Amino acid sequence: MINQNSKIIDLNVKKESKILDFSDFQKQPIKFDISKLQEAYQQIINIKKFEDAGVTHFGAISLTQIPGDPDSIKGNKARGIFWTKPDKSGKEVTRDESLDESAYSEFITDYKNTYFKEVYDALSKKYKLGRVRILLKEPRSTLSWHRDPEPRLHIPIITNPGCIMVIDNVAKHMPADGSVWVTNNTKYHNAFNGGEENRIHLVACVLDYKFN
Ligand SMILES: [Fe+2]
Numbered sequence: 001m002i003n004q005n006s007k008i009i010d011l012n013v014k015k016e017s018k019i020l021d022f023s024d025f026q027k028q029p030i031k032f033d034i035s036k037l038q039e040a041y042q043q044i045i046n047i048k049k050f051e052d053a054g055v056t057h058f059g060a061i062s063l064t065q066i067p068g069d070p071d072s073i074k075g076n077k078a079r080g081i082f083w084t085k086p087d088k089s090g091k092e093v094t095r096d097e098s099l100d101e102s103a104y105s106e107f108i109t110d111y112k113n114t115y116f117k118e119v120y121d122a123l124s125k126k127y128k129l130g131r132v133r134i135l136l137k138e139p140r141s142t143l144s145w146h147r148d149p150e151p152r153l154h155i156p157i158i159t160n161p162g163c164i165m166v167i168d169n170v171a172k173h174m175p176a177d178g179s180v181w182v183t184n185n186t187k188y189h190n191a192f193n194g195g196e197e198n199r200i201h202l203v204a205c206v207l208d209y210k211f212n
Contacts, residue, residue, distance in 0.1 A: 025174070032122075036115040038158065048061050053076060057141030058136065063202075064104045064108065064120070081098045081149060082095055104130055104131045116134075127153065127207075129207065130205030136200055138199075153204040155181075158176055165183060
């Protein structure tokens, strides 16, 4: 009997390690200076307030816009289209409006003297980017369970161990050490901040990144 039980446990462990596949979180072969990122973030919040885009415990500051069009980053446009399953029916619904991500090609002049311009230039050489935003997730808060039209590039700037992103059934903390991640946001996902400080990430829409 005892032997049988331990066999069952062994089988479960093997099964679990097979399920945990982190391929929807891809660390990129590029890194930035975390001190400079944090300094640039402080410079920006001295001159600009977060847009809440109608979402609680969330904030966005856009670093790029449609050339010459400051309205392109206001209100709902700080958010963008997504799909969610909001109730017990499990039926998917569309929220917000579709944006032409590729049109967001102008780095906003107010932030040109910060390290983010250097980061943006380096990323633009490597990826076809849509909107680039600084996103705030407040303490003890979550997003909706949703999917987005394209993958996202993340550079954590301020985080804590309780900040976890969940894609499908896999959860991961991305440390604020200058690393760059591309996450498969075309699958259902969420992010929560279970800490007691704000979580700040640079998040860019990536238009030419394919997951297997
Ligand atoms: Fe998302």
